[in-house]
Amino acid sequence: MSDVDLRDEAPTGWFPVATEHDVIARVVFRGQLDGRELAVWRADDGFVNVWENRCLHRGVRLSIGCNDGNELVCRYHAWRYANRSAGCTYIPAHPADAPSRTITAQSYAAVERYGLIWTTTNGDEGSVPDIGTLSGPRLLLRSLPVNASPQTVREHLGSHRFLPAALLETGTAASADDAEVVADHGESWVTITADAAGESSTAVFFVQPVDPHRSMIRGVLADAPADEIPVLRHHAYELGRLVRKIEEAVEEPAERTPPRGFETPVILPANPWGHQRATLSMVVDRKAAVAADIALFELVPEDGSTPPTAQPGAHIDLHLRPGLVRQYSITNGPGETDRYRIAVKRDPHSRGGSAFLYEAIEEGDTIEVSPPHNGFPLRRNIPRTTLIAGGIGITPLIAMAQALDASGMTFDVHYFVAAPQQIAFRRRLATYTCEFHVGLTPAQTTDTLLDILGTPTPTRQVYACGPPPMLDALKAKARALNWPADAVHVEYFENTNEIATDSSFVIDLARSALTLEVPSGSTMLDVLRANDVPIVSSCELGACGSCAATVLGGDPLHQDVYLNDAERQGGQVVLTCVSRASGERLVLDL
Amino acid sequence: MKLYDFVLSANCYKVRLLLGFLGVSYDSEVIDFHPGKEHKGEAFRLINPLGHIPVLDDDGYVLRDAHAILVYLASRYDPGRSWYPVTDPERLGSVAQWMAFADATASTASATRLHVNLGYDFDVDERRAAAHELFRVADEHLWFGERTGNDWFVPGPLPTLADVAVFPDVVLAEEGGIDLMDYPSLVRWTGRVKQIPGFSVMPGVFPFERA
Structure with a gap:
């Protein structure tokens, strides 16, 4: 066995850790790079996440968790982690608390190329090797594990032989040993061109360092044969031969080195967010009218990064100009983690923020934004949730509705608006149990709220957001009906109380x-x-x-x-x- | 119907799995395999002189050996003839081939689990190495199945006894110190088996979960 412990000279650069066949919908793939176990999963939006394979809570492998298409849910205590940002969105054992933003799984950059998922665990330096041979048609070969060091595997790959694809499709009596091969060693890969009977094929074999004594050979053929299976079978057989040859040459059976990730302490970053400090420069990627006097803004980080995780109910501060900082609820559903979506109503009584945003901010403009804060966390341990929106108060509730829907939980929406053209998110709401209450007087609104509330039961909770008089009425009625205070959650956009400041x-x-x-x-x-x-x-x-x-x-x-x-x-x-x-x-x- | 059963036994689990898939109800007669070694006791020798579980007693018809019981149950209680496809000689042959493969995993992967969990004296390194050899072959087989749209060990639209026979030793292999990381196709196949209606779990086996 080689004495070289590659951990002393950890491989740097980008390596493949999975194939496109491994990251199929709703599956979590377990991979390993240089002793570090990885959970690799594709969200429904196509994004591939490469994370350290352990839940921040109890260290359980995330790869045995559940990929719900938007979030990865740990198998043990069902902590939920968001696509892209890897931030924790919900801790079922603490339904009333918004998870701290520092609870974020360790994630690594991921790139898909040549049908392989590439990552690097040593910072983002370098890039995926650019192999010109593979820029055209290609066929992903079956990857094979080898109990040998990456160095040993690369050396042996130089003597690997196979037959050109054209011969295999027609059927041939030739053996791979008849092929003339030329091997070209790259940094962490070997390109092999095989010639036989006037035909030629080139394949690139990337060597993934699994740990110091184990590797994965991931081959890609620079050809797209019409009949793939005979070609794939030939390569699987020939590569299998090579693997046995390598393993026989390695003196002792490879010792399986325990995964390394578990030794590395998780270092939570110091909270970099002071009070009212904007830390994100975000660009308005899209601005669209979604209802009368309501505009939807989609904000993406200027540097192309993934914005910090937002949970349903969270808001962000928009720093519109010095002294003008305003809060807007994030309307995103689970899995929509590459941007923040906010809805802004042009309010004639606006303190200036909404009117400015609505009128002056356009696509392409940059806004300074604080990371999300969640003062209105959604509890998901109550069987039935009623969401009550007044006007633009729909914004945090539409995020909650999407989260409840994705979790398969029962909920209903009541949406109070002055006029039908003020209804936002119509298409999304159409798929939910939603009742619109249009043009009601304050007295009618109060009566309707009374009907919606009904007799409290321990299996039901209410979340409401809207204008202060409506929320005041709701709270009063809930109190009169003996609803427990912790089952009725309201979020005010503004505080219309007279604020006394005269005491000392x-x-x-x-x-x-x-x-x-x-x-x-x-x-x-x-x-x-x-x-x-x-x-x-x-x-x-x-x-x-x-x-x-x-x-x-x-x-x-x-x-x-x-x-x-x-x-x-x-x-x-x-x-x-x-x-x-x-x-x-x-x-x-x- | 009575099954002489032990909850931690991979071979008994095979039978329980198929009974679940077929929707056949049965009573479990628990044999204290560990630590009581009841299957080696005089009383149990009357039921199975070989001293093995499981044993099935179907209204007086007594049958030993997990794979024999699978064949019997599928032949008697699966009117669709999909689990044991007697009308298709090639598929039937393949089912028998993979059931024999499952005998090999029983003496390797399953043995490592008995060693780790119950202290049985085996050359565990040798058995693990042999199990890895088997799993490489199975993983390649299933990988090509994925390329050609076949979900199961024996190609065809529905699972067969081959899947039932192989499943327990694979899904429990990590208990014996056999890491399945190198066998992603095998792992994906366990996920498909878990979604067959009537699937049942045992200690160490998670159900398939959709969040």
């Missing part, structure tokens, strides 16, 4: 060991920022929940519209952007 009080920051004064006219968030206490914020209106802090002592004076009644009464969480202390002091877990 002190905040004790337990973790930072700081005592800060919040003077009249300032918010807790202002004071925290001024003292460089890291805290995330988004809308700063008490609507999105981004800036929530845990209260360890003192009574908050809530002025937000984000917390539900139970949270409000519990007094253990406060939104630092608008709320204050009802007494002289609050102790925060910051």
Whole structure:
């Protein structure tokens, strides 16, 4: 056995790790490159994901999980990871919590070429070898595993022989040993041209380093014979002969080196997102009218990367110009991970953001965007979900509807609009159980909400988003019908409460060991920022929940519209952007 | 119908699988194979002098040997004659060929599992190497099946006893330390078997799951 441990000189560059036959729909393929196990899967949109083969939760192989076409679901506790971004979208054991953005599977760049899936685990340097011979017609041969080092395999490939495809199609008595071959050694591949009886074939054999003692030979024939099977059989047989020859030449049977990935610690990146900091430059790839006064914007990262994972209910901040930062819900369904889709309504009462976006931003424009934040996470542990939208409030709910639909869960949609031409996402909604409530008066709306709610049951939950009066009415009715607070989830786009800022009080920051004064006219968030206490914020209106802090002592004076009644009464969480202390002091877990 | 059965036995699992595919109900008579070695006891020798499970008792007709039981059950309870295609000599021959192949996996792959799980004394490295040789052949066979639109061990639209006979030793092979990574076609085929209506699981075998 060779003494060379290739781990000391890990192969760099791009290698094939699977064939196009391995990454068929709804299957997860298990591969390995240089000791690192990989889960390779193709989503329904055609994108091929190459990930480290382990769930971030308990280390179970993702390759035994389920490819639902949009997401890979771990077999053990059903953590869901999104196509492209590899971000975790849902943790069933914590249905009320949005998974942290740092929970992202280790993914590697993937390229499809010559019918093979290529990746590199040593950064993105270099590229897939450009083999001119294979630019024309080609036939992917059967890949064969070999218990020998890649170096040994490459050496032996120099003596590999086969017959030209043209002879095999017509049937021949010739043997591969009769062929004249010329071998040309590339970096990690060998090109072989075989001549016999006036015919010629060229094949390229790529050598995939599986681990220091095992390799995979992945051959591609530079020809497209009409009758493939005899050609494939011949190559499988001849390559099988070569494999046996190589394995006999290797003195000891190859020891199977344990997969290496498990030794490597997962290093979670430090949270690079401060408060209201835009970290993504995104280009408007498409702008389209989807209803009266509603435009759909599709945003793609300017650098061509995959944007951070968004879960149903999440929103992004759009930095439209200095001082004008606005939140928009992401409407994407599962698997739509290459872009963010937002819908913007031109609102005559707009504070400026929506009108600016709707009127001034066009395809090709670049917008600075913050990564998604989810203050409205969708619980998927309740059998039936009712989604109630008022006007443009449909946006987070359409994302939820698609996620519920993809998971095969029961849900219904109620969509309140002033006029039929204001209905967005009509085509998508047509495939769901959806009722439109058009042109109702406030009193009729309240009565309809009462009907929709009905008697609470433990098997049903409600998510609602819309104008504040409608949500206020919904909450009041739910309370009157004895719905538990944690079964009715609402998201306000705006906070129409009068916000008092005239009190002054002190905040004790337990973790930072700081005592800060919040003077009249300032918010807790202002004071925290001024003292460089890291805290995330988004809308700063008490609507999105981004800036929530845990209260360890003192009574908050809530002025937000984000917390539900139970949270409000519990007094253990406060939104630092608008709320204050009802007494002289609050102790925060910051 | 009574099956002398042990839940962890790959050979008993074959029979349970086919009973499920055929929709035939039966009672399990649990034999304490491990740790009691009840199949080697005097009482069980009366039922099978060879001291092996499974044994089938169909209303007084007593039959031993998993593959014999498969042939009997398919011949008696599959009116469509698809599992054991007696009307097609070539396919029938192929079924017998792959059932014999499954005898070979039983003495190799299955033996490694008995070694790892139950402490049986085998030269486990030798058996693993032999199992890998078999799996290479099976994987190539199925890879060509995929190229020609054949889902099953014996070409044809429906699975046969060949698939039932080979399935347990393949799907349980990793318990014996036989890594299936090199056999992607074999792994994909296990996924297809799991989708046959009536499929049943055993400890160590996941059902097919659509999210």
